[in-house]
Each structure stands twice: as C-alpha cells, then as structure tokens.
Amino acid sequence: MDDVSNQGQAIELLQQLGLKEYEAKSFVALTRRHHGTAKEISETSDVPRTRVYDAIRVLESKGLVVTQHSNPQVFRAVTIDEAVNTLQSEYVERTETLRSALSGLEPTDGDDETEVTHEVWSITGGNGITSRTQQLLEGATDEILLVIGHESILTDALVERLQEARDRGVDVVVGTADEAIRGKIQQVLPAVEVFVSELEWLSRSPLPSDTTEISRLLLVDREAILVSSFTESSTDSREHEQGVFGRGFDNGLVAIVRRLMATGSLFKDEPRNSEP
Amino acid sequence: MDDVSNQGQAIELLQQLGLKEYEAKSFVALTRRHHGTAKEISETSDVPRTRVYDAIRVLESKGLVVTQHSNPQVFRAVTIDEAVNTLQSEYVERTETLRSALSGLEPTDGDDETEVTHEVWSITGGNGITSRTQQLLEGATDEILLVIGHESILTDALVERLQEARDRGVDVVVGTADEAIRGKIQQVLPAVEVFVSELEWLSRSPLPSDTTEISRLLLVDREAILVSSFTESSTDSREHEQGVFGRGFDNGLVAIVRRLMATGSLFKDEPRNSEP
DNA sequence: TATTTTGTGATTACTAGAGTGACAACGCGC
DNA sequence: GCGCGTTGTCACTCTAGTAATCACAAAATA
Helix, strand or coil: CCHHHHHHHHHHHHHHCCCCHHHHHHHHHHHHHCEECHHHHHHHHCCCHHHHHHHHHHHHHCCCEEEECCCCCEEEECCHHHHHHHHHHHHHHHHHHHHHHHHCCCCCCCCCCCCCCCCEEEEECHHHHHHHHHHHHHHCCCEEEEEECCHHHCCHHHHHHHHHHHHCCCEEEEEECCHHHHHHHHHHCCCCEEEEECCHHHHCCCCCCCCCEEEEEEEECCCEEEEEEEEECCCCCCEEEEEEEEECCCCHHHHHHHHHHHCCCCECCCCCCCCC | CCHHHHHHHHHHHHHHCCCCHHHHHHHHHHHHHCEECHHHHHHHHCCCHHHHHHHHHHHHHCCCEEEECCCCCEEEECCHHHHHHHHHHHHHHHHHHHHHHHHCCCCCCCCCCCCCCCCEEEEECHHHHHHHHHHHHHHCCCEEEEEECCHHHCCHHHHHHHHHHHHCCCEEEEEECCHHHHHHHHHHCCCCEEEECCCHHHHCCCCCCCCCEEEEEEEECCCEEEEEEEEECCCCCCEEEEEEEEECCCCHHHHHHHHHHHCCCCCCCCCCCCCC
C-alpha cells in the first residue's frame, strides 16, 4: 500500500473516529512533518491556513497535538502510538459507560417477553451475522451442525468457538461446499469431522441469473438455525452478507433444515443414521 | 443513577460512537422494550414513526438489531453485551488500521528533525497531560521527581508506572502539597519516599484572585519537565487542566525547576544534598 | 518605513440530518 | 364487498453544523 492511499485512509479513519475533516487533515500533515507552523500545515494538508488554528486547538484538547507559543506558533504531533492509544482508550471508556447505562435502563411495561419459538428474524451485514453465529455456538449444549459455503467466514474466532464447544462435549459436525474448502478446514480443525455436502445448490444456484452465494448454514441443538448468503448489491458493487435465523424446535425454518439433514442428503457420509 | 439519566446518557454515548440521533433513540427504545413495531418504537423514543424504518435499517447493518419481516415488521435489539462488544471491536479495528496507516505515511522533505532541547510546549486537557506524564515516566532512566498537587491525578496507571520505574532502578521521589494527600500516596506506594513540600504556593496561590490549582510537577532525569494546573474555565464551569513541558538540560524551564530543587526548599527533608 | 507574515473574527455557502406530510398498499372490522 | 385505520415508502422543507473565503489588525521582517 503506497503512502498516498495511506494518507487518504488515515484521514477517513480519523473522521470516523470523530474528528472533522480539517482536524483529520491537519493531524495527518503534522504527523508527516512532525512539527510545523500553521502555514506549513496548510500547505501540506490543503486546509485553509486560517482554519488550521481552530483545527489544532481541537486536536490539542484531545491530546493529539502540543503547541509552542512562540511567534509564529509551532505545532507538534504526539507519537503515533500515543495518539492511537489516546483515541482507543477514549472509545473503550465510552463503550464501558454505555454498557452500564444500557444495563440501568428501566424496561417499559406491557413488554411481555414470552419466549416465542416460531419467529424468523433477518440480519444484514457480516458483523452482525458473525456475532450471532458465535453467540449460537457458545450456547450449544448437544450438537453443532455447520456448513461453510465460503472460506471468508472461516475466521480464527470461529475456529476457537468450535473448539471450545467440542471440548465441553458438544457434537461438532462441519460441512463444506467443495473439497478445496474442506481441506482448509480439516487442517485447522483436525479433531472435527469435516464433510463435503452433496447438495449441488450449496455451491452454485440452479438459476443462472442468481448470483448469490451461500455463506453459512448453522443448526444448533436441532432447535436454532442460521442461514446467510452473499448478495451482490445492485447500488454499490460491494458484496453484502444477508441472513435469517430462527429458534424453536417447531419453528418452520428449523424444521425444514432438520428434515433436510434427516434425509441423509446433506452429507455424502451421513454423520448420524442411528437417530430413532 | 436513575433510569432517566441513564437513557439520556446512553443516547448521547451512542451518538458519540457514530450513531445519528434517531438511530440512538430507536436503539435505546428497542433495548428497553426488547422488541416492537415501528409505531411502538416511535412512541417510546420520540422518533417520527416514518423515520424509524431508516434508523432501524442502519442499526441492522451494524448488527445491533434484527428484523422479523412480518406485517407489521417487528424489530428486536441484540443483547446489551452483544451490542457493546460489536461497537467496541469495530473501534478497536479502526484504531489498529489507523495505526498502520499513520506508520506508513511518507515524511515530507525539508523536515529537519533536529532534537531541539530548548523549546517549551503547552498541552491542554487532562487526557493529553496524563498520557504525556506516563510517557515521560516510562522513559526515565535515573531519577523521577513528582509533586502531586491534587489527588485526582493519582490514578492506578500512574502508581503502576512509578512502581515499574522503581523496579528498574530509577530513583523515585514523590512530593505532595499537604499531609492529607501524602498519606494516601504513601499508602499505595509504600516503597517510595513521599514528602510534603514546604513551598506554600504549591497548595494555594499568594494572589487571592488566582483560582488555579497546581495539578502536578514532574522532573525526569533532570532534563525533562512537565507542569500542569487546573484552571477554572470562564465559559463553562468545567475544570480544565492545562500544562507545559520542556525537554533538554539547558532548557530554561527545566533549569528553573532544577535550581528550585537544588536550593533544598522543595522538600522539608532534602532528599539529595550529596550533589557535587 | 514598506511589505510580508501571522493570528483572529466575521461572513457566506453548502450539506447532512432533523422534522413533516402525501400517499399507495395492506389488513381488519363490519 | 366496503369503509377505515395501519403500515411502509418517498419526497420534501427546515435547520444546524461545517466547509470555505474574506477582511483586518498586530507582529515580524527587510
């Protein structure tokens, strides 16, 4: 990655972390030249000179810049590690405060939290789906059936959760769409049986116009299901993960997948034909 | 803390973490009632009903909310821990990416980074000052002289840094403004000598109109100095920490404090009169 | 002293987001 | 089937926070 894109990325990240455009640009400029006057910063950052002062003042109050009150004033950026740690601890603090604030909220009345077991919920975005996957894996007590349709979801965290589940006595069965992925998984999870599914539609849709790709298929304790797929977003070309999950033994979606598994067609080597 | 202020705090924190007002309010409402329709969310959050949909969609893409595509649609918030962990990991990831992006920046030319040793830099804001203090403590090789003027700066992290310095053979001398603070410090740092300074102006200014309060005074290896004070901000009533620091044996500010110490007036019990 | 540089403030222009309303599709009670 | 409230989507206005420019006094430099 060349320095130009680094610069753009750094500016964008700083803005996502709460800085304004001028503040981000000024800080990056100062980090590059270590110290400089308002004029110099303006030249290497495209920030109007007269606005550099405001931006620097904000950066100073955040502990990212120090000032030498000479004439002209000279500004200096703190070290990269110091800056990043400052920002990071700021956000860790905020999230922890948030946790306790949310926990202290009083529930509204008329909120009958009856455990409904026939609902199907949809999730969008890889983050949420990954998080929900891990939560389901952590809650498994008897059996985990996971089909990995795309290697991009095979993260360290996922492997760890599977390992943990196995260690506490949960049956772990992993399936894949093709032999290439199977090999990779078997490598990081030697203690787990990894199968290649013979279901054709897992690896590619029978409809030519369908460009979606199965991402994962998870059945936990035969009573909770999560399915997700990558869909080619029409607006921007970024791939977007989308999924559904349901809970409850009598949940329609759960029933379908359970049935699918019971027919013995999900895996070439039927992992459990001793079912009553 | 009552639930009303919790609610307000949660909304504000969520906004600081990048959510828009409607998104934050909708999420807090959903967290309180666990699940609900757009109408219900609107009622408990003061977000216009028609805009709840937009807000939820964003929350969904961030993995904070799941949707049941029934009619009417029902929305559900993920658990508090799941939400907080999602947000936290998002920011940790951003800061780490930022670290590498900043490290990869190419320095501008004409940037003669000659170690100037006679500059005095100013810092504002408790965060930056604390961070700089710790950095100086970590870099100490021979001697640390720290005067604590206000107990609010006596954090666990500070104590830890002092302990570490002592463990690696650095002389650590701590002074305080009055006996009350001295006791507290001696308690958490039993292995360090803690003195009460006899300098009157440390604890209160000789000028009646001066409401500032000395916060800390740090001399590291007799060549780097950091002084900070609390100043009553005139605009808002929040107390604001402000400081200066300088580096270099021949730095004016450093020289003054070194001299001050050498006169033997900084501490009642002169810690080191064997100086050549 | 003339001229450039530096810092502050005011002013304008622009845009993202807050706030409102129109409306078609749908479900529900009758 | 028919009215009527509900639901979801759009399009729109209004506003506040930022970006962007300019005017100018104080200070430095030549």
